[in-house]
Amino acid sequence: MNKLKFNSKGLLTGVAQDIDSRQVLMVAMMNAQAVSLTLETGLAHFWSRSREKLWLKGETSGNVLDVKTVKVDCDGDVLLLLVKPRGPACHTGKTSCFFSELDNNYVE
Amino acid sequence: MNKLKFNSKGLLTGVAQDIDSRQVLMVAMMNAQAVSLTLETGLAHFWSRSREKLWLKGETSGNVLDVKTVKVDCDGDVLLLLVKPRGPACHTGKTSCFFSELDNNYVE
Numbered sequence: 001m002n003k004l005k006f007n008s009k010g011l012l013t014g015v016a017q018d019i020d021s022r023q024v025l026m027v028a029m030m031n032a033q034a035v036s037l038t039l040e041t042g043l044a045h046f047w048s049r050s051r052e053k054l055w056l057k058g059e060t061s062g063n064v065l066d067v068k069t070v071k072v073d074c075d076g077d078v079l080l081l082l083v084k085p086r087g088p089a090c091h092t093g094k095t096s097c098f099f100s101e102l103d104n105n106y107v108e
Numbered sequence: 109m110n111k112l113k114f115n116s117k118g119l120l121t122g123v124a125q126d127i128d129s130r131q132v133l134m135v136a137m138m139n140a141q142a143v144s145l146t147l148e149t150g151l152a153h154f155w156s157r158s159r160e161k162l163w164l165k166g167e168t169s170g171n172v173l174d175v176k177t178v179k180v181d182c183d184g185d186v187l188l189l190l191v192k193p194r195g196p197a198c199h200t201g202k203t204s205c206f207f208s209e210l211d212n213n214y215v216e
Contacts, residue, residue, distance in 0.1 A: 003214045014134060015123055022130030027121060027186040039210070074198055078135040080206045088112040090182055098188045102147070102178040106111045 005077040006032065011047055012077050016057075016089065019068050019082040019086075025089035026097045030079065042067050045082055063087030112183040114140065119155055120185050124165075124197065127176050127190040133197035134205045138187065150175050152189055165187075171195030 006012050011029040018025055028046040030038070033054055037045040044065035048055045058064030065083040072079055090097040114120050121136040126133055138146070141162055145153040152173035156163045165175040166172030173191040180187055198203040 010142075013121055015132060015135060024123060024125055024132065027123060027181065037214055053213060061203040069205040072208050072210045072214060073135065073205040074200055074202075074207070075216075076204075078205075079134055079210060091142055092182055094182075097181040097183075099182070100180050102143075102180045106180060106184075 003076050004032075004035065004072065004079075005075065007077070011049075011078065012051050014043060014044070014046060014079045014081055016081045016085075019084060022097055023096050023097070025065070025083070026057075027086060028055075035079065038067055039070065040079070041081055044083060057089075058086065058091065061087065061091070063089065110205070111184050112140075112143065112180065112187075113183065115185070119157075120187060122154060122187045122189055124152060124173055124191050124193075125127065126190045127192060131175070131204050132206055133191070133193060133203070134165075136163075143187065146175055146189070147178065152191060165197075169195065170198070171197065173197065 010031050014029050014030040016025045034045040034047050044057045044067050046055045065085050067081050067083050069082040070079055090093050097103040116120045118139050123135050127133040129134050142153040142155050152165045152175050154163045173193050175191050177187050177190040182196040
């Protein structure tokens, strides 16, 4: 896979954004296989660092992300997936994983 | 700094999104100092892995990012900076670093 810059662990960062609401839904890592499968199937795949396995987002919940367009950043190490989510993207049941504001609980 | 999950290199991922247009502008790494300075100054700071130094985005170009809100994801290892950019966010002069579609040039 040319031009994409995977890090020393063979991973790059994937950002999923709702193509309609423009809400940023989640950020996760992707290896080359996750990128290939995402392009082939049209469903977002990631690499789970905690489970050390390839992961079809929504595999168990059914809340897959239909990928409409994939953009790559200027240095080739981040992908922006523009998606239509079939349900809440976050495992907590929220639409987006970014539901908390960074406040003093985090930074004190 | 509690609850934020920095990786083994002391970094987490920062995503900058235009608070008005909702366009995702850039993704870069942040260390604890970059997070603190971003909150203290209201201007986005990152950690440059290539230059191995703290980096005020727009330091030389003047295209700083005024940070209006910071959100944190459900597992505490990604920050979403909602910003008003004072100019193009990308060093190429484009509004966003995500100006290319992932096509066969990348994946063949």
